[in-house]
Amino acid sequence: MDWQLIVDSFWPLLRGGLTATIPLALASFALGMAIAIGIALLRLSPNRALSWIGRAYVSAIRGTPLLVQIFVIFYGLPSLGVTLDSWPSAIIALSLNVGGYAAEVVRAAILSVPKGQWEAGYTVGMSNVTTLRRIILPQAARVSVPPLSNTFISLVKDTSLVSVILVTEMFKEAQKIASVTFEFMTIYLEAALIYWMFCTVLAFAQDRIEKRLDRYVAH
Numbered sequence: 604m605d606w607q608l609i610v611d612s613f614w615p616l617l618r619g620g621l622t623a624t625i626p627l628a629l630a631s632f633a634l635g636m637a638i639a640i641g642i643a644l645l646r647l648s649p650n651r652a653l654s655w656i657g658r659a660y661v662s663a664i665r666g667t668p669l670l671v672q673i674f675v676i677f678y679g680l681p682s683l684g685v686t687l688d689s690w691p692s693a694i695i696a697l698s699l700n701v702g703g704y705a706a707e708v709v710r711a712a713i714l715s716v717p718k719g720q721w722e723a724g725y726t727v728g729m730s731n732v733t734t735l736r737r738i739i740l741p742q743a744a745r746v747s748v749p750p751l752s753n754t755f756i757s758l759v760k761d762t763s764l765v766s767v768i769l770v771t772e773m774f775k776e777a778q779k780i781a782s783v784t785f786e787f788m789t790i791y792l793e794a795a796l797i798y799w800m801f802c803t804v805l806a807f808a809q810d811r812i813e814k815r816l817d818r819y820v821a822h
Contacts, residue, residue, distance in 0.1 A: 605786060609793055612780050616790075616797055619776035625801070627772060628759045631694050635701025635758075636751075640740075642706035643713060657706070664703025670764050672696050677768040693765035701758060708750045712743035745816050752809035756802050763798070773797065 645657030664672070676699075677692040687695070716739050724734030763774035777794035781787045 605789060608784060608786055608789060612777075612784075612790060612793060613797075615776050615780065616773055616794055619771065619773035620797055620801060623770070623772035624759065624762050624774075627690075627693060627697070627762050627765070627770070628755065631697035631762075632701055632755050632758055634694065634698035635705060636709075638698060638702025639705035639709050642702055643709035646706065646710050647713065661703050661706055664700055669696070669700050669761055670767070672700055673764060673768060689765070689768050689770045692768055693762075693770045697758065697761065697765070700761075701754060705751060705754055708747050708754070709743065712747035713739060715746050716742045748816060749809070749813055752805070752812070756805050756809070759801055759805065760798060 642657045642660055645653045648654050673696040676696045720738050724738045762772055766775040777790050781790040
């Protein structure tokens with residue numbers, strides 16, 4: 604194994620992770636959560652048409668591969684007259700995907716809040732929206748932290764797929780280095796190690812957050 608190559612390539616790979624992979628995951632997760640909340644509320648709507656729209660969205664996202672969704676956004680939309688650069692395409696595709704998976708987590712978390720909490724909000728004169736925003740969602744957020752944290756960790760790994768549309772994140776950097784050095788096994792294993800390192804740190808942070816929330820709920 605070429606240890607000098609590993610040392611020389613470590614910083615370019617890590618830089619790609621810190622300046623592209625993580626920011627891409629954060630931006631996509633933030634937008635995806637906004638989508639997820641909207642879809643979850645559609646799923647919970649008493650209006651059958653709105654509920655069906657939410658259900659159809661979740662089914663479409665969960666029933667199709669993320670790679671296909673990325674291709675549809677980047678390569679398919681131009682045929683409809685909509686051309687997007689690599690980064691916007693990547694963020695849109697990843698956000699839509701996160702929205703589909705996280706929507707069910709948010710929906711389940713909202714349903715886990717006792718109905719009496721809604722009634723308490725109405726008693727003090729709050730509207731549906733205010734009750735949802737000030738009482739229901741904060742409680743649902745605590746319940747949804749573990750599964751949503753897992754979703755984010757998976758998203759960090761899934762960003763590697765956007766290398767196929769020329770987004771220069773960590774895996775794309777690995778491909779560039781490997782194409783020059785022809786040390787594919789070494790470079791890809793090094794990239795995998797850095798992904799593992801990122802996910803280990805995130806898993807540790809998740810564990811700390813969960814313990815804090817447990818203490819908060821207990822008191």
